[in-house]
Amino acid sequence: MSTPNDTAPVACTSHAAPGASTDVPRPPPLSTHEALARVLAAALPLCAQPEAIEQVPTLDALNRVLAADIRSALDVPPADISAMDGYAVRAADVVAGRPMRVSQRIPAGHPAAGVLEAGTAARIFTGAPLPAGADTVVMQEQARVQSDTVVFDAAPPAGDWINRRGSDIGKDAVILPAGTRLTPQALGLAASVGCAVLPVARRPRVAIFFTGDELTMPGEPLREGAIYNSSRFTLGSLLAALGCDVTDLGIVPDRFDATRDALRRAALEHDLILTSGGVSVGDEDHVRAAVQAEGTLDRWQIAMKPGKPLAFGTVRRALGGESHDADTGTARDTAFFIGLPGNPVSSFVTFVLFVRPFILRLAGAARVEPQALRMRADFTQKKADRRNEFLRARINDGGGLDLFPNQSSAVLTSTVWGDGLIDNPPGHPIQAGETVRFLPFSALLAVREAVGTAAETVDVPDGVATLGDVRTWLRSRGGAWADALADTRALRMACDHVMTGPSTQLTDGCEVAFFPPVTGG
Template structure:
């Protein structure tokens, strides 16, 4: 079987060994963006850049992104999906005492080794109640999660005992520590349980609560301005004129940004006019960390985003060796103090969706303070054969079938949005590679890219 990754692709950046090769790219970013807080003068039109690999484009974006300034303190209940601004350090051991892992009887092993297996039950210990020291020659009835009484060194589960009135017969000789969860077995006092930069999941909130955190310090939300270009765009609920289409990208991008926890300002549909585009950019640059647009980033006569951004700031117009989503624009727009990042996405619905997941998502997460932004990928079997290779890095919509392999959506056009709903994720297929049935491919689930 031929190697799956014979050429640079998005997956190449999943390994830390990829980063040394992008050092020159990071340097070029620093030169292009010496300070995101210092006003700069307008630059002349940027010459068209050569086609970039997806890994180099992503490295450039991440090299320019720094976490936004500012944090706030929220009740732990309200911190879901926010990003920690500071480490969460446990002030206590968890559990804070030795506890019973099962319902049963707390015993002294020494009593049992002396041959006596019938013991009087001296106390009953439910969870949440403080026990008395275990008297020699007795057993204590104990329940899951309850504190092990001082003097006891093992728990015998109730299935290995026989109770007769106030006396229990122990049918099993336990080992020291059997069915006892030791103090600090989960968390030690003073340990970092959630590092800064962690995006807070429901289980992370539970972990913070388990050490008594009622409040958490989180990064402020990333502020994103978004607008859409194209005179052909019509909002759902309005009649379609000849040549018009409904603006699906507005719903897709807003949903994706809100899922990332962004504070979104929607400037709607901007007319295909240079002056209107420039005016919207100037307004959007104020008070936002990022301006995100859809459409108008190509070089046609009606594509005004590129000249508008160049007039209001600076722009790197990229042709990325990927399919779908070849055009991508990255730069900054001047504001009263400093600059606001700008990313321009292509207008085709699937191209917009894919380029957002692969480039905008990690960029926004890095602005949010998240340190690990790489989606985890799976190695799965392809249950299809491609008819031909593409010279670009392909991102194919596919889904997992009942046999554990991958089926390919039959129409991979960048205009077919149904493929993104039908599919479970993207196959990262390197340039010039034809996938054959039975081959192991690199699959990035939407569950990772939409997390």
């Protein structure tokens, strides 16, 4: 979200009884940053409650949030293993062009047949453990087989094509910290160290309902003045994608008593009550008054477009419950309430910007904000809005962004046409060719978290000819590279996306990658 204003405005808080006058001076609108900060400050993670932690089979833990660190009980790989199909040898025994007897054969999943005999080679396959005494692997493409002997065209250096013990994961290393959302990759990593069960926070329990006599369900006749309830499907699907246990209470009649009854029922067993529409000052908007009668409500005007109004509060439980207190972490007798705008695009945008981070924080996720991209605008928007705009845009074939022509908050097709939202700060016209902040839907809707990496384009000096030379040179420069490449024994490396060894020769313009091991601590 764009940079907040220097002065932090105060939200409009209302606890008036139904029908009481609310004619009070309106404070300035909140920035998107301030609104998000207030929402997140209230969301104490469920994993703070011991009773909210579950032991779930790894196969069933997709998209759940870890409640505790996961440490590896073993080194991965558990021994020095071959990175290629080829021959394991002592580098000092190899003479180019001289045959060597093949003394043993080691498939993956089988141990070596003892120590490698001096002057011999062992036929070895990818993933198989090296025999004691071998210190390098020659890939089979660089070998010529002659009966029960093998001939190498060149003498290899020591250390080639070996994945060292613990080079991927060291024993007792934290492989997945608490707060990690469990992607398919994370589940595979947990399984690779033998974890059959994982400690996770229980799923957030969310009740959702909609108000408005104009709302009609798809499949029913559309009477005059009515509209189909699209937000029920959009918001319900968004909640399900976040791993919530969702209770859909459907469409509630536009009456105060019906709305109040729905809130009471929803508060009993849920962490969050989510509604769309009904929190404005209209005579037929009863949600605001019902929430105030059953709890507390802050009605915020946020300096954003679309999605200006947002309501945040609590609803008392008549019979107690299992929710948690934002200040003490103890069991509390209220459920959180968030009221979204009624327009479908406004509802969608405020959900992904505020409700999604709130639910992720509630579930215990460590990272809750989406990762933005810097991209080129291939359009001009001369008119600058005083609010923080979230513009629906699409990535074009040239790698830039095109703008959807109709940015109305009622045009739901813009969210299907687009690939994400441009986060445009207040008062900023956009010129074609400038760089803008882009929030792709793949980040706003997905559960994957960002992983830190370092990248740099460099011209290497004369004499730096191999991957090993690059490693040595980068370490000599000091700083972050020196720290990252300190453990040369366990370092893995690649050239142009192919895993390889330190003796690999560089080519002009090649892409080099280093993969330090996961370490304990």
